[in-house]
Each structure stands twice: as structure tokens, then as C-alpha cells.
Amino acid sequence: MHYTDLHCDTAYEIYKTRSGLKKNNHHIDMAKAGKYDRYSQIFAVWSDNDKTDDENYEDFFKVRSYFIENLAENGIILCRTGGEYKDFEKPDENKNKNRAFLAVEGGKLLSDDISRLEVLYENDVRFLTLVWNGVCEIGGAFNSEDGLTEFGRQVVKRANELGIIIDLSHSSDKTVADVFEITDKPVIATHSNSRSVFNHKRNLTDGQFLEIKKRGGIVGISLCAAHIADEPVFIKDAIKHIDYYMSLGGENAVCFGCDFDGADIPEDMENVADVEKICAELKKIGYGDILIEKIMYRNADEFIAGNL
Ligand SMILES: [Zn+2]
Numbered sequence: 468m469h470y471t472d473l474h475c476d477t478a479y480e481i482y483k484t485r486s487g488l489k490k491n492n493h494h495i496d497m498a499k500a501g502k503y504d505r506y507s508q509i510f511a512v513w514s515d516n517d518k519t520d521d522e523n524y525e526d527f528f529k530v531r532s533y534f535i536e537n538l539a540e541n542g543i544i545l546c547r548t549g550g551e552y553k554d555f556e557k558p559d560e561n562k563n564k565n566r567a568f569l570a571v572e573g574g575k576l577l578s579d580d581i582s583r584l585e586v587l588y589e590n591d592v593r594f595l596t597l598v599w600n601g602v603c604e605i606g607g608a609f610n611s612e613d614g615l616t617e618f619g620r621q622v623v624k625r626a627n628e629l630g631i632i633i634d635l636s637h638s639s640d641k642t643v644a645d646v647f648e649i650t651d652k653p654v655i656a657t658h659s660n661s662r663s664v665f666n667h668k669r670n671l672t673d674g675q676f677l678e679i680k681k682r683g684g685i686v687g688i689s690l691c692a693a694h695i696a697d698e699p700v701f702i703k704d705a706i707k708h709i710d711y712y713m714s715l716g717g718e719n720a721v722c723f724g725c726d727f728d729g730a731d732i733p734e735d736m737e738n739v740a741d742v743e744k745i746c747a748e749l750k751k752i753g754y755g756d757i758l759i760e761k762i763m764y765r766n767a768d769e770f771i772a773g774n775l
Contacts, residue, residue: 468760470500470742471507471767473657473687473722474570474596474636476729478510478534488537494727494738497541500565502740507552507566507768509594509657510534513729514573516600523576524583531569531590543567547591549772568771570634570657573599579618581625588629593775595626596634596657598642607639609668614641620649627652632774635659635679636669636687636724643675653682653774658689658724660708669694673715680720685770686712687724688762690732700733702748709749709762718758722767 477495490498500506512530514523543565546552569591577583598608607613635643636659662670692700712721
């Protein structure tokens with residue numbers, strides 16, 4: 468089975484602990500991901516609210532260079548375009564099958580300087596989670612009532628021009644509504660479950676899910692236990708979110724964005740290798756092979772190949 472995942476915090480985690488990607492004690496390393504025939508991952512560099520905007524901006528470059536060294540050591544190809552990404556389909560280029568993309572989670576590091584977005588693009592960032600927590604120069608996150616600021620609107624427009632995909636996970640309802648209003652481009656939610664299944668502000672309303680889907684975007688199921696159900700949380704609880712999104716017509720929009728190395732995951736999972744356990748459960752409850760493949764990688768791969 469192939470596996471493509473829209474969100475993890477592993478780049479930051481391995482930088483902090485200098486533990487590398489080959490084999491570590493985190494959710495993701497290449498030994499664990501070796502379970503999959505081909506593994507593609509969007510790796511996010513996170514903006515920490517306890518640091519200043521400038522400190523976060525400086526950190527980005529440090530995390531990125533450590534991460535890129537690690538990709539090279541592990542034969543993982545950092546992609547910047549859909550074309551580069553699709554190269555795995557060429558039969559004789561299959562030697563290095565694992566692919567990475569670089570994202571930023573939380574636009575706080577931009578401060579109020581739009582030129583930083585251009586620098587991030589030049590430094591391989593192709594996905595931007597606009598906000599993370601609270602309020603920054605861009606606008607409000609899920610735990611605030613704020614929407615996009617003027618600067619936030621500028622960021623969305625410039626990201627569209629540059630070819631950086633906007634990620635609405637963590638945004639407040641008002642920020643999501645403002646983004647829908649100012650752009651027609653496909654947007655995604657890299658790691659967001661359903662609010663109808665579990666009432667948490669980090670989760671998407673049906674209306675938000677349907678709008679993302681209508682625009683040709685994708686939504687990653689998060690394994691962050693706090694956003695799945697009341698504790699204790701198990702795989703079966705995460706599956707309720709998948710099932711519900713399917714009932715909203717999510718067959719071509721749902722994938723995984725597990726939030727590995729950024730969250731506590733269900734009790735019956737240990738790491739990235741266990742996403743296969745979810746597949747096995749889905750199979751047991753009647754999901755067909757084609758639908759499982761769509762959720763595991765095809766929906767994400769098609770979106771990336773078509774939009775980057
Ligand atoms: Zn997150």
C-alpha cells in the first residue's frame with residue numbers, strides 16, 4: 468500500500484531533539500514508514516506562539532536546513548511541483564519512491580512582511596496553514612472570533628499568485644469564511660475532523676467541508692485524540708469522522724493528515740506504521756479497496772499533482 472499524509476510536525480521535532488529521520492523515538496521515521504511501498508509526506512515547520520514573529524522566522528531556516536540534510540541522508544525527494552511529484556509514476560525512476568513537501572504551520576513567522584512569503588516560496592514552502600492558535604498579523608485561529616486582517620487578505624492573494632496552497636486547519640470560522648470570500652482557488656484542510664461528529668472548534672462544520680470539496684480541495688483526517696472524541700480515544704472513533712465525511716460525499720476529498728509528532732494519537736496506535744490498522748478496520752466495516760486507496764493516497768496525490 469502507498470501512503471500520502473498531509474500534515475506532521477516531525478521536521479520540528481527532529482530538529483529540536485536532533486534525532487534524525489532514519490530511526491527515532493517519534494511517530495515518524497523512515498524505518499516505520501518503510502511499511503509502505505511509497506510514502507509521501509507534507510512536513511510542516513511550526514510557528515511557536517511563545518516566540519516572537521522574528522524568532523519563528525529565523526527558526527524556519529534552521530529547521531529547514533536540518534530537515535533537508537535528513538531528507539538527503541534518507542533518499543527522500545523534496546518536491547516543489549506536481550510534475551516533480553508525479554515522477555514516481557515513471558517506471559525507471561522508482562528507486563527513490565518517498566516524497567516530501569515543505570509546509571509552514573502558522574503564518575506568525577511572516578509578521579507583517581509580505582516579502583517573507585516570497586522568501587518562503589523560494590525556500591520550497593508550498594503549503595501554508597494560515598494561523599495556528601490565537602491571533603497573529605494574518606488573522607484569527609479557531610480559539611478566537613477574529614477573521615482575516617488586511618494583511619491576511621494580502622497573504623492569501625500573494626500565496627495564490629506564488630503557488631502556495633492555503634491550508635484552513637486551525638482557522639477560526641470567520642477566517643475560513645473570509646478566505647472563501649476572497650479566493651476561488653482550491654483550498655485544503657490538512658488536519659481537520661468533523662464538528663458534527665465531535666464538537667470542537669478545531670473541527671470543520673459540514674458547510675466548510677462541503678465548500679472545500681466543491682472547490683476541488685481535500686481534507687485530512689487528524690489523529691489528534693483531542694479532536695476525535697472524549698478520552699479514551701481509539702481507531703474506531705477516528706473512523707466515525709471518515710464515515711461521516713463519506714456521508715457528505717467525501718469519496719474524492721478525504722485523506723489523512725494525521726498530525727504525527729504534533730499530537731497524542733488513539734490508544735491503539737503507536738506511529739505512522741499503524742495507519743494500516745485503520746485500513747484493516749475500514750475493510751472490516753465494508754470499505755472497498757478502491758475507496759481505501761483513495762483515502763490512503765490517491766485523493767492527496769491527485770490534488771498535489773493537479774494543483775502544484
Ligand atoms: Zn496543527
